[in-house]
Amino acid sequence: AMTEHEQRVAIAEWMGWQRIKDFSQGLMMPPGTSVCGYPPPSPSGFAIIGKPIELPDYTRDLNAMAEAEAKLSHDEWRIYLGFVMGVRIIPKLASIEEFHKAWQSTSGQRAEALLRTLGLWKEGK
Secondary structure: OOOHHHHHHHHHHHHOOEEOOOOOOOOEEOOOOOOOOOOOOOOOOOEEOOEEOOOOOOOOOHHHHHHHHOOOOHHHHHHHHHHHOOOOOOHHHOOHHHHHHHHOOOHHHHHHHHHHHOOOOOOOO
């Protein structure tokens, strides 16, 4: 299974974050921004415009996951809900209990479902 950090990076890249190739720390920046100078590495290993910045914590923050979910297409949403519900079913055929399970899912469960929906989930060795 992917680590939480690997999941955060994969979702951030899908959201448009870019790796800063010029730095050895594997830094990233959010979409629509530019880097000035050489930002110092932050404890998380990411930086933007000369100061440290944290990647959104998709695996622990429902608000961050809501931003990612908003980028899904209609067809991706149907697949995503199937993964959140724990089975690959057509959501319109789901019971209210299955929909309730989806609404109650944690950000970690949603992050994995999102990555599986997008074909970005990597199984462990």
